[in-house]
Amino acid sequence: MMFDPSQLAALSAILRAGSFERAAQMLHVTQSAISQRLRQLEEQVGTSLVIRSQPCRATEAGERLFRHAEEVRLLEQGVRRDLGLSAHTGGDAAGFPTLRLAVNADSLATWFVAAMQDIEGVLFDLVIDDQDHSADWLKRGEVRAAISGSAKPVQGCDCRPLGTLRYLATASPRFMAQWFEGDTVTAASLGRAPVITFNSKDRLQVRWAEEALGVATTGPSHWLPSSHAFVDAAIAGLGWGMNPELLAATALADGRLREVLPGKPLDVPLFWHVSRSVASAMKPITEAVIRASACVLRPIP
Template identity: 55%
Template sequence: MPIDPTQLAALSTILRLGSFDAAASSLNVTPSAISQRLKALEEQVGASLINRSQPCTATPLGARLAKHAEDVALLEAAALGDLRRDGALPARLTLAVPADSIATWLLSALSAVPDMLFDLRVDDQDTADAWLKRGAVSAAVTGHHRAVTGCDLHPLGALRYIATASPAFMQRYFAKGVTAQSLARAPILTFTPKDQLQSRWITAKTGATLHPPSHQMPSTHAFVDAALAGMAWGMNPETLVREHLDCGRLIALDRALPMDVPLYWQVTRVMAPALAPLTAAILGAAREQLRHAP
């Protein structure tokens, strides 16, 4: 039996806004109507779809159905084009993207597609493709050069990182040089436990696998601020620290050893036609702002 689109809309809106009342206001219906639509959908599929918490969250099946509703809305918007009804909200797209891409180049691409709403799920470039594998997003910026099954892959270029620290930090920990011994005791910055950039740079620099003390700081701009404050050293996007390096507020641990991280745009094949304008904007922004990867 086909699923009623109004019931799917109720489900996805509750999850997007976090409550039945907010969903009712957004859809211009009563909270009772929202509750009835969700109840009917749960009875049809024979399972609970929402955890009635504050805010409301999805059960695994609820998340799958909400993602299906999002995809249907995107496909409908692409098919109707200029025939979309007046006053209709833009279609919503869920993406998995690295925080550093958001902070450096990605927003210029997203802003070039004004008729779409974005729900960004932040993850490391090395693990963002996991969202595609479990069907939680329609597209992602990843660090893997092999496409997830059922996805198209587009090389974007590389985001360059520089190992940076404050002058005071350099004097304290690296007065005698950036060596394996000094790197082993100098505190580093890590974004999350998934973040391996600092460890990879250490291995490239010394050939050793080291485990220095670490601050965990899940914010791109806080990474820069913490380096400026002398808390630790970290791998920062070159575009965000170039002025600090030029002015001497930050110092590169080794100017001859930047790290270029290749990035790729992956989009599910079934959604690729509907997302073609976004893909074009992503590729255009990457050509302008990322380095050409070998």
């Protein structure tokens, strides 16, 4: 079954923009033209593709066709690059492929934007998830690539090592004095002290406690799903938590933060998983990710 490119473009625009009106503006056509193209595409596949809500959402079939349309754009861009043609589309970003990736929040906060900066002619749609769960998005076919904490390749994907992101257990001096008398950190005191946790998938605090003290539990938790606010909360004395060394370095240097147990870092390995179906077209993206990560991450032992 062959699909009309203009109809696929209409579907992509609706789902990217969230409405028929904004999709028409993106493609510089009338709203009725958008409606007609979508109707023709739905008639061809024999099922509804868009849920007419605010914003518009894809049905299961619509999501599959949307991913196909974006994959085709990405492959076409790769062909243009191989032929020495510009990846840009006449100065209109509406023609750029949308690249959906799964990235952990701390990579985004520390180094991934530098990789994005190196990639031209692409619109990013980032799914933020824990590094221990990001590969699940690849398994479901919902992203083209993912930063994962697992070295095991996802079926149908290639895996490249990036490096380790170092975390330090940090807290404010006031918090240390209040909860860890005499800087004595024990399993008992750690179990009483408030801890800061990103979300229910975040196991870094527990992993550190297991490695540093041999205990598999931590104290009552604040839930704070923001990398930068995580550091701010530790500085404010709300609790202790695992912060990327890169984000905590300034506060550690000026004394606003201290290591809970000096010399007990937690190194988290990170790997780049990319779908083989678009691996060739995504080569510049993979190269940009590897370059950016090499400037920040430590080598994997």
